[in-house]
Amino acid sequence: MINNIKLPEVINIxxxxxxxxxxxxxxxxxxxxxxxxxxxxxxxxxxxxGENGIPICKQTVYETLLHEIIHAADYIYCxxxxxxxxxxxxxxxxxxxxxxxxxxxxxxxxxxxKVGAFNFTIKNDCIFTNNDIVxxxxxxxxxxxxxxxxxxxTISPEFMxxxxxxxxxxxxxxxYKIDLPKLNEEMDEKEVLYRIxxxxxxxxxxxxxxxxxxxxxxxxxxxx
Numbered sequence: 282m283i284n285n286i287k288l289p290e291v292i293n294i295x296x297x298x299x300x301x302x303x304x305x306x307x308x309x310x311x312x313x314x315x316x317x318x319x320x321x322x323x324x325x326x327x328x329x330x331g332e333n334g335i336p337i338c339k340q341t342v343y344e345t346l347l348h349e350i351i352h353a354a355d356y357i358y359c360x361x362x363x364x365x366x367x368x369x370x371x372x373x374x375x376x377x378x379x380x381x382x383x384x385x386x387x388x389x390x391x392x393x394x395k396v397g398a399f400n401f402t403i404k405n406d407c408i409f410t411n412n413d414i415v416x417x418x419x420x421x422x423x424x425x426x427x428x429x430x431x432x433x434x435t436i437s438p439e440f441m442x443x444x445x446x447x448x449x450x451x452x453x454x455x456x457y458k459i460d461l462p463k464l465n466e467e468m469d470e471k472e473v474l475y476r477i478x479x480x481x482x483x484x485x486x487x488x489x490x491x492x493x494x495x496x497x498x499x500x501x502x503x504x505x
Contacts, residue, residue: 304329348372358481
């Protein structure tokens, strides 16, 4: 533990347990990285110091951990198709999202969600004329409507919390102009990739209790 920073020792991503090596010492003059995803040995490496030897602040360590988790989730669930710049945008945006909002599994009664400078109101137990709709985002009034049931079946808190997260993550991509690639050239609809990636990330963050880990409302002292 460096500078009171303690990271999980193992993070399960899909069926793969990833070892988290922190603090990891990268060889000088070989890389400027402060984090690295090593898929073939199932390891995430995080440095405690920057290129100039100055200790990295806590928030940057946590952001780097999330960045590498996204790389790993992309590799496990999507075959590793995301470019580094895109992972960087996703990581920066998702860190803001999950550090400022309590997405803890089963917390399906969120009233408001902050996405950057936007504050969205959550309306629960909505009734839609189309039974296939579970969530609906109204950009004109910054409202996210959530169905309470589908085809007469009450939606479970666990499924609801997953849908809230994936919907808000999709809104985040829309607001920040984060455009994921196609799974293949024949597939015009990219929503499939958004769903696969964000469901995979939701599973990873839930199984490893990382929503709770990253949420500033629970652990403000982590960021001091």
